[in-house]
Amino acid sequence: MDDTGTVVAFYLLSAITISSALGVVVVRNLIHAVVFLILSFVGVAGLYITLSADFIAVTQVLIYAGAVSVLILFAIVLTPTGDRGNQETFLRLPALLLALLVAFTLGYVAIDTDWAISDREGFQQTASVIGEALLDKYVLPFEIASVLLLVAMMGAILLVRPDSAMEGK
Amino acid sequence: MMRLDADWYDFRDLGNTVGSLLEQIRDWGAPDWVPYVVSGLIGVLAILLWTILSVLAFIWIERRVVGLMQNRIGPNRVGPNGLLQPVADALKLLFKEPITTRDADRILFWLAPIVVFVPTIVVFAVIPFGERMVLADLNVGVLFLIAVGSLNTIAIFMAGWSSNNKYALIGAMRTIAMLISYELIQVLVLLAAVLFVGSMRLGDIVAWQADYGVWILFLQPLGVLGYIVAGAVEMNRSPTDIAEAESEIVAGYHTEYGGIKFGFFYQAEYLAGFAIAAVIVTLYMGGWTLWGLEEWVPGWLIFLGKLYGVFFIYIWSRGTLPRLRIDQLMAFAWKFLLPLSLVNVMIVGGEKLLWQEAELSSGEALPVFGVINWVMAVALIAGWAWFLGHQHQERVAHRALLTKEVGAIHFGEPAPTV
Numbered sequence: 001m002d003d004t005g006t007v008v009a010f011y012l013l014s015a016i017t018i019s020s021a022l023g024v025v026v027v028r029n030l031i032h033a034v035v036f037l038i039l040s041f042v043g044v045a046g047l048y049i050t051l052s053a054d055f056i057a058v059t060q061v062l063i064y065a066g067a068v069s070v071l072i073l074f075a076i077v078l079t080p081t082g083d084r085g086n087q088e089t090f091l092r093l094p095a096l097l098l099a100l101l102v103a104f105t106l107g108y109v110a111i112d113t114d115w116a117i118s119d120r121e122g123f124q125q126t127a128s129v130i131g132e133a134l135l136d137k138y139v140l141p142f143e144i145a146s147v148l149l150l151v152a153m154m155g156a157i158l159l160v161r162p163d164s165a166m167e168g169k
Numbered sequence: 170m171m172r173l174d175a176d177w178y179d180f181r182d183l184g185n186t187v188g189s190l191l192e193q194i195r196d197w198g199a200p201d202w203v204p205y206v207v208s209g210l211i212g213v214l215a216i217l218l219w220t221i222l223s224v225l226a227f228i229w230i231e232r233r234v235v236g237l238m239q240n241r242i243g244p245n246r247v248g249p250n251g252l253l254q255p256v257a258d259a260l261k262l263l264f265k266e267p268i269t270t271r272d273a274d275r276i277l278f279w280l281a282p283i284v285v286f287v288p289t290i291v292v293f294a295v296i297p298f299g300e301r302m303v304l305a306d307l308n309v310g311v312l313f314l315i316a317v318g319s320l321n322t323i324a325i326f327m328a329g330w331s332s333n334n335k336y337a338l339i340g341a342m343r344t345i346a347m348l349i350s351y352e353l354i355q356v357l358v359l360l361a362a363v364l365f366v367g368s369m370r371l372g373d374i375v376a377w378q379a380d381y382g383v384w385i386l387f388l389q390p391l392g393v394l395g396y397i398v399a400g401a402v403e404m405n406r407s408p409t410d411i412a413e414a415e416s417e418i419v420a421g422y423h424t425e426y427g428g429i430k431f432g433f434f435y436q437a438e439y440l441a442g443f444a445i446a447a448v449i450v451t452l453y454m455g456g457w458t459l460w461g462l463e464e465w466v467p468g469w470l471i472f473l474g475k476l477y478g479v480f481f482i483y484i485w486s487r488g489t490l491p492r493l494r495i496d497q498l499m500a501f502a503w504k505f506l507l508p509l510s511l512v513n514v515m516i517v518g519g520e521k522l523l524w525q526e527a528e529l530s531s532g533e534a535l536p537v538f539g540v541i542n543w544v545m546a547v548a549l550i551a552g553w554a555w556f557l558g559h560q561h562q563e564r565v566a567h568r569a570l571l572t573k574e575v576g577a578i579h580f581g582e583p584a585p586t587v
Contacts, residue, residue: 005202031330035277038323058312066319066352070345073326077342125308127369 009050017043030076034069041065055127182468184301187211212304216293224439228255231484238488262435265428270333273425277331282426282433285324288317289440296447297372299457299468310371311359314448315352318403321441322348325412328434329422340421343495344405344412350502351399357510358395361517362452365389375456381531382460386453387539390546391513393453395506397482400445402498405438407487411495446479447472454479504557509549516545 020043023036041064048057089095123129134142190211191204229244229252236243244251269278295310297303307313322345329341362385363369366377378384386393402409413421423434450456454475457468493501520541524534 029274031274031277031327035280035323035327054307054309055312058307058309058316062312062316062319066316066322067349070319070322070326070349073323073330074342074345077330077338127309127312 006050010047013043013046013050016040017047031073034072034076037072038065038069041069052122053126055130182299182301183215184299184303188301209304212294216290216304220290220293220440220443221436223443224436225255225259227439227480227484228258231487234481234484235488238485259432262429262432267428267430270425272333274331274333277327278425279430281324281328281331282430282437284327285321285437286433286440288320288324289437289444291317292444293447295371296444296451297375297456298472300372302457302469303372306370306372308368308370311363311369311374311452314444315356315359318355318441318444319348319352321403321437325422328426332422332425334425336418336420337422337424339418340412340424343418344422346495347402347409347412347498347502350499351402351506354395354502354506354510355399355403357507357514358389358392358399359452361389361392361510361514364514365517365521367521371451371456374452375458378455379458381535383535383539384453384455388535388542389453389513389517390543391509391549392517393449394546394550395510395513396449396453398501398506400449401483401486402502404441404445404483406442406483408490408493409498410492411498414492416492442480442483443476446476446483449479450475505553509553512549516542 017040020036020039024033024040027033027036041060045057045060045065048054048060187208191208194204194207232254233243233251244254247253247257269275292314294304295307295313297306325344326341329337329339329344332338362374365385365388366374368374368377374385398409405412411417413423418424423431426434450472457463457472459466459471463471520534520538523529524538
């Protein structure tokens, strides 16, 4: 984070990420909110690049901007009330208060904590290191995550199965 | 790769010229970021210029060639042999009134043609046109291709939704459904190639093919087949262009677009085509190398020759094959290509393991693997097609249980209670 380019990029990307995240909450139209969400995902990917975590950055674009947001779009279009957008709610003020409190707490912790700074050299290639870590040290969580995804997928298939298949015809 | 010399006049690799220029700038005592920015600008401008010229050329080539294939003449009035037709088309699009329909979502309607353009052009940043002619040789290049390629979907959805037109929305939803299905296949076949080479950097993949003197095309026929089909779907060209099938849904997601906004979609479609062809050439056909010929002929000319050759296959299939139905296309992805590409990953992974563990020499291993894979590919395709063809498939659409229960989608009549 020493050279000016990285610093400028960091503030620019942070501004994009935060303002578009704000847009997600403020905007009434649901589709507009999703577009803002995608922009904020891309901004976060940019922040990862400034940290030289290229694999995570590309995965962020692939998974969040490419796949998750498309699923959200699908869900919005397939639900009939999708075009009505966000409604007024009486919980507006309490929600704002809660959000401010959470933001204050997180900010306070981030500033107050005496962060330990590692003096290890950065990885040249993050992809291979992540791959080795996932299949070696963290193989159990990795496998559990894949089993979880499998269960979720089977549940989704079961939910939308047609009747005739359920009755065993 | 041995270079005889790498001076600025060594046009076998235009990267030499740019590199010398950057050296010169450094010698003048400019700060570090100047050569960096200059090289980026040169790369971007070169790619933009090349893509625009190629698109203009291929608009003419495609219309004439498809015309020949369909036994008609094609455009031949503007300029000699209709050569100026693309220019006339572009001018017409530029001067047309950009109509925005009354009930359209104005912001997204204007944003979509711009957003669709960005990912298609960004893909070329990681494509190596020559040994030194690559804008950003990322070490996660292949993943970058997939990630950026998938962003197209969002722009197309924005276009289809904001038009406030049922045909546009249907087209957009078809695009998303297809891209979700075919992206899976794309990822799996690219995974097989990356697994075998052991690197996601596109430059390394080209170098690997040059070192062993073999294209991955000869080692992984199933992968190439899968990528060609998935690529055709992603670039939305004719046998698989159900997202804009003019006989079914007017023009799909760009029904309401006219003028230069339509021009952007049109050009983005061509660019996506070039990008897919470039990926096929780089990953499966040796990129800018051709068994030593790149020492004599500029590598970027070899690359462009291969690229146009692959793109011609797509034009050819557009001129010959009829359009698929959406259920056929989806079934082809999930029931045919997905199992085959999974098997392909398994086979390639096993071969890679065998090659490493048994310490075979590349001269022994690669020809054997090639023969095995070709035999397996033919057997699997024929066998799986035979198996699927002999199944009695039910083609009755059921309304899904969940949507029935929540009463979400019902067309006219009230939702039946379960």
